[in-house]
Amino acid sequence: MSVGVIVLAAGKGSRMKAGINKQFLEIDEKPILYYSLDVFEKNNKIDFIVVVCSPDEEETIKSCIIDKYGFKKVKKLVVGGNERKDSVLNGLKVMDDVDMVLIHDGARPFINNRIIDEGIEYTLKFNCCACGVMPVDTIKVVDGERFSKHTPRRSDLIAVQTPQCFKYDLIRECHEKVNREGIEVTDDTSVVEYFGHKVYLYEGSYNNIKITTPKDMIMAKQIYENLFTK
Numbered sequence: 025m026s027v028g029v030i031v032l033a034a035g036k037g038s039r040m041k042a043g044i045n046k047q048f049l050e051i052d053e054k055p056i057l058y059y060s061l062d063v064f065e066k067n068n069k070i071d072f073i074v075v076v077c078s079p080d081e082e083e084t085i086k087s088c089i090i091d092k093y094g095f096k097k098v099k100k101l102v103v104g105g106n107e108r109k110d111s112v113l114n115g116l117k118v119m120d121d122v123d124m125v126l127i128h129d130g131a132r133p134f135i136n137n138r139i140i141d142e143g144i145e146y147t148l149k150f151n152c153c154a155c156g157v158m159p160v161d162t163i164k165v166v167d168g169e170r171f172s173k174h175t176p177r178r179s180d181l182i183a184v185q186t187p188q189c190f191k192y193d194l195i196r197e198c199h200e201k202v203n204r205e206g207i208e209v210t211d212d213t214s215v216v217e218y219f220g221h222k223v224y225l226y227e228g229s230y231n232n233i234k235i236t237t238p239k240d241m242i243m244a245k246q247i248y249e250n251l252f253t254k
């Protein structure tokens with residue numbers, strides 16, 4: 025069985041307002057994207073990695089991250105699209121002879137081996153899965169005027185993270201269809217759900233944050249210290 029990973033790095037990082045793309049911001053002198061790649065590189069169940077990036081960052085990612093840190097499993101660096109789902113499809117299109125694919129946000133540097141291994145295990149069993157955590161806030165469903173319509177039980181809710189893991193043929197087919205039909209999605213589990221497939225949700229980690237705003241950088245440095253320097 026061949027297992028590939030798509031690491032997404034083709035976003036703009038606009039909410040970070042850093043002047044450079046957030047994936048190049050450093051934690052303990054290494055860029056965020058380094059950490060997102062390193063765990064997959066070292067996991068012996070992962071066969072290869074495809075990195076998806078913006079055209080103007082291709083050279084920097086190659087020289088300052090992939091070559092510099094010797095990521096041997098990164099077999100392809102491809103250009104992404106306007107939306108996250110376009111970037112995923114571009115990554116899927118350059119994969120061949122692959123049975124399973126794990127799709128991961130480059131902006132989530134604190135992925136771990138337990139999450140990767142369980143993702144592979146549950147995909148073998150259920151065809152698609154994603155990790156996530158129970159929200160810490162109470163979540164409301166609202167109407168168009170921001171009045172609360174109802175309050176789902178928190179124990180019924182999961183804030184979904186990445187990696188999101190799929191049998192390759194299934195996710196490729198569903199992403200192609202979503203692209204053709206112009207359906208709006210914010211993650212890859214929604215792509216398969218849209219066509220009626222069931223997605224298993226397993227335990228992620230509260231450390232597996234998506235670095236999005238400047239405050240997340242402060243939190244990321246704290247998480248890093250707790251995980252790696254204590």
Ligand SMILES: Nc1ccn([C@@H]2O[C@H](COP(=O)(O)OP(=O)(O)OP(=O)(O)O)[C@@H](O)[C@H]2O)c(=O)n1
Pocket residue numbers: 032033034035036037038039040076104105106107108109111112128129130131132234235236
């Ligand atoms: N067209 C896009 C948009 C997003 N991403 C990737 O998807 C992940 C999650 O997206 P997000 O955190 O929203 O990143 P950005 O789009 O970079 O951030 P922003 O929305 O603040 O510009 C990131 O790793 C980002 O690089 C991508 O590959 N292609």
Ligand SMILES: C[C@](O)(CO)[C@H](O)COP(=O)(O)O
Pocket residue numbers: 108129183184185186210211212234
């Ligand atoms: C895929 C994702 O990380 C799951 O939580 C999330 O939906 C990405 O959203 P973004 O707005 O593209 O960051």
